[in-house]
Amino acid sequence: MSESLHSFWHGQDPFAIHEYVNNELNSRLLYRLTPGRRKGAVIVCAGGAYIWKSPREDWPVADAYARAGYQTYVLDYTADMQDAPLGTLPLRQLAWAMRTVRENNIQEGRPDFIAVAGFSAGGHLCASLGVHWNDPDLFKTEEQRRIRPDAMILGYAVTDLHAFDGKDLVKCLCGDSSELYEYFSVRKYVTKDTPPAFLWHTVQDEEVPVQSSLDFAQTLIEHHVPTELHIFPKGPHGMSLATADLDDPDKGRLSDSHVALWFELSVQWLEEIKMQSRCNKVSF
Numbered sequence: 614m615s616e617s618l619h620s621f622w623h624g625q626d627p628f629a630i631h632e633y634v635n636n637e638l639n640s641r642l643l644y645r646l647t648p649g650r651r652k653g654a655v656i657v658c659a660g661g662a663y664i665w666k667s668p669r670e671d672w673p674v675a676d677a678y679a680r681a682g683y684q685t686y687v688l689d690y691t692a693d694m695q696d697a698p699l700g701t702l703p704l705r706q707l708a709w710a711m712r713t714v715r716e717n718n719i720q721e722g723r724p725d726f727i728a729v730a731g732f733s734a735g736g737h738l739c740a741s742l743g744v745h746w747n748d749p750d751l752f753k754t755e756e757q758r759r760i761r762p763d764a765m766i767l768g769y770a771v772t773d774l775h776a777f778d779g780k781d782l783v784k785c786l787c788g789d790s791s792e793l794y795e796y797f798s799v800r801k802y803v804t805k806d807t808p809p810a811f812l813w814h815t816v817q818d819e820e821v822p823v824q825s826s827l828d829f830a831q832t833l834i835e836h837h838v839p840t841e842l843h844i845f846p847k848g849p850h851g852m853s854l855a856t857a858d859l860d861d862p863d864k865g866r867l868s869d870s871h872v873a874l875w876f877e878l879s880v881q882w883l884e885e886i887k888m889q890s891r892c893n894k895v896s897f
Contacts, residue, residue, distance in 0.1 A: 633713050640706040641689040642713060645679065652682040653726030653887060654714050655766075658707065660733025660851070662782040663692050663699055669853040669861070670732040670768075677854060678730070681880045684723070686714060690738065694781065698788030701751060701796075704741050708752060708760040711742070715759045726887050728764040730879075732853065733821055734782060736770025737799065740829070743810070744802035764886045765810045766879050769821050769850060772829040774798045776822055803832045809839035809889075811882045813875040815848035839889065841882050845872045 633642040642656075655678040659670035666689070675685035690706045691699055711727060718725050731739035739762070745751065746761040774794055777783045787793035795801070810833055814826040823844060830842040848855065849865045855872035 633710075635706070635709050638702070638706050638709055639691060640709060642686050642710045643689060644684065644686040645675075647679045647682070647684045649682070651684045651723060653724045653728065653763075653883070654684045654686065654718065655728045655730050656686045656688055656707070656710050656714065658688050658690065658729065658731035658735035658738045660731070660735040660769075661692055662780075663703065663734050663785040664694050664781055666690075666692050666735070667732070667851065667853075669851060669859050669866075670735060673854055673856075673859060674730060674732075677876060678880075683728075683883075686710065692734075692785075694785050697785045698790060698793065699786050700788075700790070700793055703738050703786075704745060705751070707738055707742050708746070708756075711760040711762060712756060724887075726763050726890060728766060728883060728886075729762045730766035730768070731770060732768040733851065734771055736767040737772065737797070739765050740767060740770055740772055740799045740810075741797060743808050744799050744804070745796075747806060761806075762808045763890055764883060765808050766883075767810060767812045767826070767829075768875070769814045769818050769852070770812065770826065770829070771821055772800050772825045776825065800829050800832050803829075803836050803838065805836050805838065807833065807836065807838050809886050811841045811879050813843040813845070813879075815845045815850075815852060815872065817847055818850045820850035839886065841878075843875055843878060845869075845875070848872045 631644050657675045659666040661667045671687045675687050679685045688710050690703045714727055729739040743765045747757045774783055812826045812830050814823045816823050830840050833840040848869055852872055853859050855869045857868040860867050
């Protein structure tokens with residue numbers, strides 16, 4: 614693994630993007646340094662049906678959590694139909710990202726609280742790690758605790774593949790493998806050890822049915838996993854932060870101050886989960 618530094622320009626002011634590179638997994642973890650005392654870390658996974666990664670859902674979201682005081686990262690995971698079936702590769706890439714951030718936090722004395730935030734297929738990726746972090750066939754026992762997210766933020770996330778039978782997402786991720794299809798129907802694998810989850814969705818989402826979040830939240834609750842769910846009545850798929858700078862009129866994605874509330878709600882929720890996590894560690 615190697616770390617390198619690149620310089621990009623935004624207007625007249627340069628800002629640096631650092632990256633951790635895993636050549637074995639063909640993955641990059643990108644980040645900008647968040648100034649001041651950090652509350653923890655958030656790793657962002659954009660959606661795009663595992664075929665591409667939406668720019669609406671990576672840096673805009675990462676920068677928002679950075680302004681809220683978190684050190685943020687964007688995972689450049691494999692999303693390309695030419696590499697299909699991807700199988701467990703994106704999952705292993707996110708696990709590597711979690712382990713990298715965790716080890717760096719411990720080494721540098723930073724708060725050891727790491728959340729994952731994903732949207733659509735990126736939300737599916739985050740949920741996949743949330744339920745499979747302790748899979749002994751995929752991850753060694755000694756690394757499992759380091760790759761387990763402390764919290765999951767899932768925006769209009771895919772949690773059941775049955776609604777996508779025959780669609781590109783399933784083809785790209787699973788190919789014709791029935792074993793992969795079952796493995797990535799993540800709701801079936803929820804246990805009491807699944808990380809706390811914050812979910813949000815819009816009723817009008819026609820690409821990922823709102824039932825995906827409803828069913829996943831219900832399953833989490835049944836297993837006594839701390840869960841918060843917000844369902845907004847309006848808004849198409851891919852709303853991201855639902856702010857004016859991300860307006861996409863061609864797809865009906867317009868700023869919505871009501872839907873945009875999800876972000877501040879998630880920040881408040883993270884603080885609650887962090888407090889619960891500290892109490893659990895003390896009691897342990």
